[in-house]
Amino acid sequence: MSIINKKVTVGNLGAKVRSDCQVSLELKDTGGIQLAINSKVKAIFGKSIEKLCADVLHFFDIEHAVLELEDRGALPFVISARIEAALKQLIETDKEYLPEIIPENTTESKKEQFRFSRLYLPGNTPSMMINAGIHKPNGIILDLEDAVAPDKKEEARYLVRNALRAVNFYGAERMVRINQLPNGLDDLDFVVPHNVNLLLIPKCESADQIHQVEVRIAQIRKKTGVKHQIFFMPIIESALGVEKAFEIASSSDNVVAMAIGLEDFTADLGVQRTNEGIESFYARTRLVNACKAAGIQPIDSVFSDVSDMKALAENVKKSKALGFEGMGCIHPRQIVVIHENFAPETAQIEKAQKIIRAFEEAKTKGLGVVSLGTKMIDPPVVKRAETTLNLAIELGLISKNWLEEKE
Amino acid sequence: MLKKNPNSKNMNLVKNAIGRLVPTEVNGEKQIPFQGVNKYKPEGFKHAPKIPSNVDYPLDGNKKVASLKEALIKAGLRDGMTISTHHHFRNGDLIANQIFDIAKELGVKDLRWFPSASFPCHEHLIQYLENGTINRIEGSMNGALGRFCSEGKMKGTAILRSHGGRYQAVQDGEVKIDIAVIGAACADPFGNANGLYGQSASGLLGFALADSQYADKVIVVTDNMVEFPCVPWQIQGNHVDFTVEMDKVGIPEKIISGTTKITKSPDRLLLAEMTAKFCDVTGIIRDGFSFQTGAGGTSLSVSMYFADIMRERGIKARFARGGSNKYLVQMLEEGLIDYILDGQTFDLEGVRSMAENKNHVWTSPFTSYNFHSKGNFAGMVDVVILGATEVDVNFNANVVTHSDGVLLHGIGGWQNCLFSKTVILPLPLFRDRIPVIRDEVTTVCGPGELIDVIVTERGIAINPKRTDLIEKAKNSGLPIKTIQELKDEAEKICGKPEKIDFSDEIVALIKWVDGTVIDAVRKVM
Numbered sequence: 001m002s003i004i005n006k007k008v009t010v011g012n013l014g015a016k017v018r019s020d021c022q023v024s025l026e027l028k029d030t031g032g033i034q035l036a037i038n039s040k041v042k043a044i045f046g047k048s049i050e051k052l053c054a055d056v057l058h059f060f061d062i063e064h065a066v067l068e069l070e071d072r073g074a075l076p077f078v079i080s081a082r083i084e085a086a087l088k089q090l091i092e093t094d095k096e097y098l099p100e101i102i103p104e105n106t107t108e109s110k111k112e113q114f115r116f117s118r119l120y121l122p123g124n125t126p127s128m129m130i131n132a133g134i135h136k137p138n139g140i141i142l143d144l145e146d147a148v149a150p151d152k153k154e155e156a157r158y159l160v161r162n163a164l165r166a167v168n169f170y171g172a173e174r175m176v177r178i179n180q181l182p183n184g185l186d187d188l189d190f191v192v193p194h195n196v197n198l199l200l201i202p203k204c205e206s207a208d209q210i211h212q213v214e215v216r217i218a219q220i221r222k223k224t225g226v227k228h229q230i231f232f233m234p235i236i237e238s239a240l241g242v243e244k245a246f247e248i249a250s251s252s253d254n255v256v257a258m259a260i261g262l263e264d265f266t267a268d269l270g271v272q273r274t275n276e277g278i279e280s281f282y283a284r285t286r287l288v289n290a291c292k293a294a295g296i297q298p299i300d301s302v303f304s305d306v307s308d309m310k311a312l313a314e315n316v317k318k319s320k321a322l323g324f325e326g327m328g329c330i331h332p333r334q335i336v337v338i339h340e341n342f343a344p345e346t347a348q349i350e351k352a353q354k355i356i357r358a359f360e361e362a363k364t365k366g367l368g369v370v371s372l373g374t375k376m377i378d379p380p381v382v383k384r385a386e387t388t389l390n391l392a393i394e395l396g397l398i399s400k401n402w403l404e405e406k407e
Numbered sequence: 408m409l410k411k412n413p414n415s416k417n418m419n420l421v422k423n424a425i426g427r428l429v430p431t432e433v434n435g436e437k438q439i440p441f442q443g444v445n446k447y448k449p450e451g452f453k454h455a456p457k458i459p460s461n462v463d464y465p466l467d468g469n470k471k472v473a474s475l476k477e478a479l480i481k482a483g484l485r486d487g488m489t490i491s492t493h494h495h496f497r498n499g500d501l502i503a504n505q506i507f508d509i510a511k512e513l514g515v516k517d518l519r520w521f522p523s524a525s526f527p528c529h530e531h532l533i534q535y536l537e538n539g540t541i542n543r544i545e546g547s548m549n550g551a552l553g554r555f556c557s558e559g560k561m562k563g564t565a566i567l568r569s570h571g572g573r574y575q576a577v578q579d580g581e582v583k584i585d586i587a588v589i590g591a592a593c594a595d596p597f598g599n600a601n602g603l604y605g606q607s608a609s610g611l612l613g614f615a616l617a618d619s620q621y622a623d624k625v626i627v628v629t630d631n632m633v634e635f636p637c638v639p640w641q642i643q644g645n646h647v648d649f650t651v652e653m654d655k656v657g658i659p660e661k662i663i664s665g666t667t668k669i670t671k672s673p674d675r676l677l678l679a680e681m682t683a684k685f686c687d688v689t690g691i692i693r694d695g696f697s698f699q700t701g702a703g704g705t706s707l708s709v710s711m712y713f714a715d716i717m718r719e720r721g722i723k724a725r726f727a728r729g730g731s732n733k734y735l736v737q738m739l740e741e742g743l744i745d746y747i748l749d750g751q752t753f754d755l756e757g758v759r760s761m762a763e764n765k766n767h768v769w770t771s772p773f774t775s776y777n778f779h780s781k782g783n784f785a786g787m788v789d790v791v792i793l794g795a796t797e798v799d800v801n802f803n804a805n806v807v808t809h810s811d812g813v814l815l816h817g818i819g820g821w822q823n824c825l826f827s828k829t830v831i832l833p834l835p836l837f838r839d840r841i842p843v844i845r846d847e848v849t850t851v852c853g854p855g856e857l858i859d860v861i862v863t864e865r866g867i868a869i870n871p872k873r874t875d876l877i878e879k880a881k882n883s884g885l886p887i888k889t890i891q892e893l894k895d896e897a898e899k900i901c902g903k904p905e906k907i908d909f910s911d912e913i914v915a916l917i918k919w920v921d922g923t924v925i926d927a928v929r930k931v932m
Contacts, residue, residue, distance in 0.1 A: 019839050041840045043811035044904035073839025076902065130900075131674045134864045168900075332673035396884065 002027055002091040010089075010155040011082040012124070013070050019127035021074040025086040028064035033057055039071035052076055056083045059097050077166035078126045078159065085155035099166040101195065108229045109173045109197040111256045114138050114394060115233075115297055115326040116342045117335045118175060122147035124156035129163050133170030135332035141175040144187050145202050153179070157190040164194040173197045175233070181209050185216045192220045195228050198256070203264065204234035205241045207251035214252060231256040233299065237264035242283045245290035257297035259328065260287050263304075275311060277318075288323035302328035309337050316341035343395050344388045352385035352392075353402065359385075360403065425803070425851055429924040430913055433564040434543065436581075438916065441925040444854055449922065453779065454580030456621050468597040468635060470650045475502075475628060476509045478649040479586065482624035484510060487517045487542075488585035491618045494524035495590070495602055495609035495751060499661030502590040502628055504531045511540045519563070521582055522546040523573060523614035524817050528661070536561055545582065546573070547807075547817015548915075556914050557813045559930035565814075565915035567807060569822035570614065570750070571776025571783070572918050577617040578779045581922055587618035587625045589642055590656040594629035598647025599640035602752075603762045605631030607657035610731075610752030610761045612641045613771030619646040630656045641769060663754050670704030674864055678705050678833040681885065682792060682862045683712030688883035689876050691790045691829055692716055699728035699824060700792040702753060705833050709792045710734055717743050728775070728788055731757035731767065739767060748784065750775055750820065776823035778920050783823075791827040795834060797848045800890050802855030802870050804832060805848040807917060810841050812849055812907055812931045814915055822920050825857035829876070836863040842897035842904060844868075844890060849907075851926040852917055866893050908932055 004027050013022035021039075035053050039046060053067055071079065077099045084097050118139035121128050125147075132140045142160040144153065164174060176191045177200035178184035184201065191199070201213060210232060217230060232255045234248050241248070242265070249258050262280050266273040273279065284300070291298035300319040303312045316338050319327055327338050344352070354372060359382050362370040370377040392398045399405060420428040423440035431438055439447065464470065472478045484490075490510075492503045503522060510518060518541050520532070525544065530551040535541045543563025548556055556565050568576055576582040591600035592608040602609040607630055619625050625647045632652040637644075670676060682705075686692045692713060700706040710727070711734060717723060723742060727735055729749030733756035738744045740760075747767045752758045760767045775784045795804040796816065806821050808814050824830065834843045844861070859876065861868045866888035869877050880887050888896075898904075909929035919925040 043907050045840060045902060047905055048902055073841065075840055075900065131864065135673060135677060333676060 003089075004029055006090065007066075008086050008089045010085045013072070017072050017127075019073050019075065019078065019130060020125070021069055021071040021079055021082055023079075023082040023086045024068040025083065025090065026066045027062065027090050028066060031064050031066075033062070033064070034066045036066070036068045037071065038069065039073075041071065041073050048076075049079065052079055053083060056080050056087075056097050060084075060087055060091065060093060060095060062087070062091075074126060075130065075166075077162040081158040081162040082155065085158040088158075089154075096161075099162050101165040102168055104168045104170070105165060105174065105195055107171075107195075107197075109231065111231065113173065114391065115173070115257055115299060117326065117329050117338045118299075119172075119329045119332060119335065120147060120177075120302070123160045123176075124148045124152045126159060126163070129167050132332070133168060133172050135335050136170065137172050137329060137332070137335045138326070139173035139175045139198065140169050141177050141200060141328075142191075143177045145177045145179050145184075153183075157187060161190040161194055164191060164196055175200055177202060177235075178213075181212060185212060188213065188216050188220060192217055192230065193224045193226045196230060198231040198233055200259070201232055201234045202261070203237045203241070204248055205238060206244055207247045210234060210248065210251040210255060214254070230254065233257040233259055235259045235261045236283070236287055237261035238268045239265070239283075241265075242286050245287050246293055249290045249294035249296055255294070255296055257299050257326070258287060258291050259299035260284060260301050262301035275315070284322055284324070292323065297325040298323060299326040299328070300324040302330050303334065304330065306331035306334065309333070312337050313341050339395060343397060344392055348388060349392045349398060352388040353398075355382060355385040356389060356403065423924065423926075425854055425925060427851055427926045429916070429927045433566075433913070433916060439923045441919050441923040444856060445921075447921045447923050449579050453578050454583065454621060456623055464648075468644070470598055470644075470647060471596045471632075472649050472651060475505055475588070475626070475651050475653065476512075478626045478628075478651050479506065479509055479588075480513070481649060482586045482626060484513065484515055484586060486515055487519075488515075489519040489521050489583060491521040491584045491587045491622060492523070493589060493612065493615040493618065494522060494526065495612055495614060496607065496657035496662050497609075498526040498528045499607075499658035499663075500526065500528055500590065501655055501657055502588055503529055506588055507532055507535045507540055511535055511538070516540060517542045520544050520546070521573075521584060523570065524819065525549060525552055527551065547819065548814055549816060553814040553816070557808075557928070557931045559910065559912055559914050561914065564913060565928075566918060567818055567915055568918045569776065569818045569920055570772040570820040571778055571785075571823035572818070572920050572922065574617045574772040574776065575778040575920065575922055576918070577621045578777070579922060584618055584622035585624065587615065587622035589615040589619060589625065589627050591627055591629045591642065592656070593631045593633060593637055594627050594642075594650060595633055595635040595637035595644065596650050597635050598625070598627045598642070598644030598650050599635070599637040600627050600629065600642040600644070600647075601637060601639055602641060603639070603758065604633075605629070606659055607631070607655070607662065608659075608755070608758045609657070609662055610758040611749065611769035611771075613750055613769060615642060616771040616773055619643065624648045626651060628653060628656055630654060670708050672704070674835060675705045676708055677864050678835065678862060679708035680712050681864070681867065682709050682831055682833045683716060684883075685831070685860065685862060685867060685880065685885060686713070686790055687716050688885065689879040692720075692722070694720075694722040695725045696789045697724055697726045697728070697787065698790050698792070699788050699827065701794050701821070701824075702730050702819075703794040706792045706794060707732065707734060709833065710738065714738050714741075714743055728784070728791075729753075729757065729770075731760065733757070736760040736767070739764065748775070772820075772823075776820055776920070778922070785823050785826040786828070788824070788827040790829045790831060791824040792831050792833060793821055793824055795832050795843075797843055797845050798832065798834065798858070798861055798890075799845050799848045799855070800894055802858040802861070802890065803848050803851045804853045804855070804858055805850045806852045808850040808928060810845070810849055810904065810907075812909055812929065814928050818852060818917070822853055825853050829859050829873075830857060831860040831862060832858060833862040836865045836893060836897045837901050840901045842894065842901050844894040844897055845904065846894075850917060850928055854925075861890060861893070863893055865896055868893050
């Protein structure tokens, strides 16, 4: 079944829009495929754009259509996502026009990996996705929720799906923030089969919501045969969510971190959000405690003043002092500040190195007990020192071979 | 493949030393193809203007005439002349348009406009290019003028020169200026002038220096006529024929260039940061070093990162080359730089500093870039950070045309700066979908042998000639790649660019710093 003679338009166009395009599509009874392409890169990509448009229509067995493309330098994965999103408003099909999955996007993430920074990328804005990875965030979030206007939600799903396959994020953990349930469940069809590493589940208020997501993932896996590991990071954004923090944190083995979203939380409380954050102190400490009790990472809210790096640094220090192990970013320049301030301090690193040296020495000497000076060192202390040093290595603060190097 | 077009304005093409087909004659003037870097040296004597005698000028020193029109008439404006202007007023220039309004009114035809650069505000002149008042522009072309030229609509063939190349062309007689019109923020009736004081302050007038010395007739125009003496006299009244006072020579807020703000783009800031890191790990940043950054947002941001590194190390630079702006002035005032040697002030802070601070020194293309000087400053600069529209796998770079072939930028001091000790181009690997590293650039403006490093957000390519830099950057943790690898990476993301077809009609020549032709720009189809 297809809708004839109705023109649909998807994508973005505007003076400031770059790396994107707008597609208008109308299916016809006769007349063949008519392409009207206007592209700022026509001189050097005109032919390949034309071919791509024709290929996508052919793939979906469209024989008669008028396709207008206003292109502002969109990459192929964007153009095909836009055409497909337009087309699926007019036809019913299970077929998907998928870009090749790049080898970099087949990696899995680990439960324990660092999640200091995760960069939010609006799910319908390709220009921000393309270079996100070069800023080296620990994770990138393709956001289908608040960063996408309600009338753009559907087309964003195609773009996010294609981005998960085609955009190189240079080693960042690939995260997607789905919409609030139940709508968010339908988002899963677009991301689960495409190697997403972690799902952010917004406005979470119960373990049951986590279970709903798991059920849907199981259905998709069964249908598609994909087995890729997918972790969860629920976001607590309400008074009720805070009260249910431990229930949610311990709801599933796949929950590896839990974040707090302070804009919605303060709204729910009916108070103003301040930089000092007194109004959210209880919620934040409650969340940290719940996470630690469940053995997962507590993650702080974003800091919204993107021009004030000093205030951000202060904020990160406070956050770290409360026990948080990461924070959201809404601007790439925040990443380095967040990493630097979550990073262990020099004194902490030196102490950790002493502990590990003592531990290694004890091991080679076959001693059962590790001691530093007159102090006995317990296994958890060694483990924490290891964590600190791994972190320092990861951040380039010490060499990977520090142990072999001179003290 | 170039097809022979019967309508082509230029018939004889030869392959120059960098493999480009260039004409041996345009605009009825013989052209010398590029012969390689430092290979061509003209002989003979410098061009000299006519001998003036002071008896022909008012004894009381008052050379004021009532209007620009009267000055142009008295200067003998007629068909076929070369009229020069400077670009210190940038997009706020009100002089050039008036000159050609007057020329049109007087029915004068076939003028050659010889600006040190043109700006979008000069779009007004397209009507005069169309009706024959102006035959051609020899100078940079931005925006609408560039497009007009690219579409083959200009009667004569445009010629683009660097700032230094403009001085060279004047000195060796390649371009004889009939009338120079010099807009000045401050002048006296004798013709002494500077750019320091007044509502149209532009800091200095260095780009008009050659014009004042070599033009047959010189007119100084100001909106701030002061009683003699106007000091300092950046332009000496002894070269000046007529002075004119008018209400406004420039629009102050447009004199400040739009491209001289620190970028807010995170991608560009990353590029700037990587560039500064590269300079740090390779030892370029050391106590007493010198640097120059171009006017683009990325280049400007590099100096901010330089400042951070210098503060951290407790070192300072001996000098920085301007274009100056508030960031450079801050560094001077903070004591991070001993001297700013300035070619143009990009903002009012630059103007203020130049007026107040004896260590903020005004220069000209003569001191900085000129091929016929007995040496110049360019080679003394340790590192220069420049932009480009494209680079090829041999490090040749383009600054004038975009990859669709349209002429959209001037050369400025870019070619001249290539003689610095290390030349670094921080460039995004692709703009939108357009890869910056190509098999072959659309237009060669600078030979790859003079370009040392390309910094992109996805990796840094070092010219294989610079084994010293390759060695020093080896274990720096910076992503060093070959230029071919960078090109492949861009094409993986963007796709492989298709070949563009050009007409074989030549619309502009690109001169090298010595006056030879390094490339020609073809009409776009």
